[in-house]
Amino acid sequence: MKISYFTHSLLSCWNHGNAHFLRGVLSELIRRGHDVSTYEPEGAWSLDNLLADAGEAGLDAFRQNYPDLHSHSFAAGFDPAEACADADLVVVHEWNEPALVAALGRARKRGARFTLLFHDTHHRAVSDPDAIRAFDLDGYDGVLAFGETLAAVYRRWGWGDRVFVWHEAADTRVFRPPAVEDARDGLVWIGNWGDGERSAELEHFLFGPARRLGLPLDIYGVRYPDEARDTLRRYDAHYRGWLPNASAPGVFARHLATVHVPRRFYVELLPGIPTIRVFEALACGIPLVSAPWDDSEGLFTVGDDFLMARSGAEMEAMLAALRDDADLRSGLAARGLATVRARHTCAHRVDELLGILTSLQASPAFPVPA
Numbered sequence: 001m002k003i004s005y006f007t008h009s010l011l012s013c014w015n016h017g018n019a020h021f022l023r024g025v026l027s028e029l030i031r032r033g034h035d036v037s038t039y040e041p042e043g044a045w046s047l048d049n050l051l052a053d054a055g056e057a058g059l060d061a062f063r064q065n066y067p068d069l070h071s072h073s074f075a076a077g078f079d080p081a082e083a084c085a086d087a088d089l090v091v092v093h094e095w096n097e098p099a100l101v102a103a104l105g106r107a108r109k110r111g112a113r114f115t116l117l118f119h120d121t122h123h124r125a126v127s128d129p130d131a132i133r134a135f136d137l138d139g140y141d142g143v144l145a146f147g148e149t150l151a152a153v154y155r156r157w158g159w160g161d162r163v164f165v166w167h168e169a170a171d172t173r174v175f176r177p178p179a180v181e182d183a184r185d186g187l188v189w190i191g192n193w194g195d196g197e198r199s200a201e202l203e204h205f206l207f208g209p210a211r212r213l214g215l216p217l218d219i220y221g222v223r224y225p226d227e228a229r230d231t232l233r234r235y236d237a238h239y240r241g242w243l244p245n246a247s248a249p250g251v252f253a254r255h256l257a258t259v260h261v262p263r264r265f266y267v268e269l270l271p272g273i274p275t276i277r278v279f280e281a282l283a284c285g286i287p288l289v290s291a292p293w294d295d296s297e298g299l300f301t302v303g304d305d306f307l308m309a310r311s312g313a314e315m316e317a318m319l320a321a322l323r324d325d326a327d328l329r330s331g332l333a334a335r336g337l338a339t340v341r342a343r344h345t346c347a348h349r350v351d352e353l354l355g356i357l358t359s360l361q362a363s364p365a366f367p368v369p370a
Helices: 018-031 045-054 056-065 098-109 129-133 148-156 199-213 226-234 245-252 264-268 276-283 312-324 326-343 346-362
Strands: 002-006 035-041 072-074 089-093 115-120 142-145 163-165 187-190 217-220 238-241 257-260 288-290
Touching: 002 018, 018 035, 018 245, 018 276, 018 346, 045 056, 056 245, 089 098, 098 115, 115 346, 142 148, 142 346, 148 163, 187 199, 187 245, 199 217, 199 226, 199 312, 217 245, 226 238, 245 276, 257 276, 257 312, 276 288, 276 326, 288 312, 312 326
Parallel strands: 002 035, 002 089, 035 072, 089 115, 115 142, 142 163, 187 217, 187 257, 217 238, 257 288
Antiparallel strands: none
């Protein structure tokens, strides 16, 4: 099968979480014998920022871990429908320009033979719905939403049974425990500061408990303004800057535990969506403690796969227990890893995608001309 995926960037994961999942899924499709093409615009802000931050060396981790993946960059005047005219499946991520999204929809309505899917992996449908409603999805066969609560938004917009829940997952070829255990110390948090969506939560559930316990805390991520770095210094946390996503397993392997602090939108407006960093951390066999979120879809078993703290005091107690109890750490890590391997790998998501494609081909929204 010939597959085309339109993304903001495959090359860069700088503040671009879709690249994490995309790399794992496309690599799995290639290993199964599918012909995969990826397209991204020239001058993508994520890639520009990566190169400004780290130079060409910032691409090394991607190239070393994903030698089979390549991307076609396109400029103004590019015709996306012509580029994938012979494709069987075309997937368009929501961080693309509306004109490109609309052009592919028009091609499908005019009889293009590919199945056309829109892929949404963000909270904009609830935080900035006008930005998503501005997309012309007329002509699309279906929508892939990365959680049930997001899928419900599309159903309210009239998509009915043509919106499918397609959670993110871990690429367990890259995200795995270390082959040989070495010394571990302190906590690590990998995440971007963003736009104040969780700054208070980070102080309450991470910075404060770590400082009170005297646990060293390493912070990796981007978009940390001066006031954010001042906050980290106030809490004695060590800011390490941008981390290539494919390098995260090595960082996890040096720490006792990690913490998940979801953005407010995923707690209040899109409950049940953990984002990909939970899957990736558990796949690396590191104990994880999370700030509150509602696992409404039963993706994990809270208390077995990871711990969940409902308050800063509870977070402090859980982190102290992990620091002092090696059996607790190893048991939690083993169970979280087992759950990811059993249910939440990119191979599982490829199986789901192929099943979705089969169901759509059985009753296409826009039948292929004879």
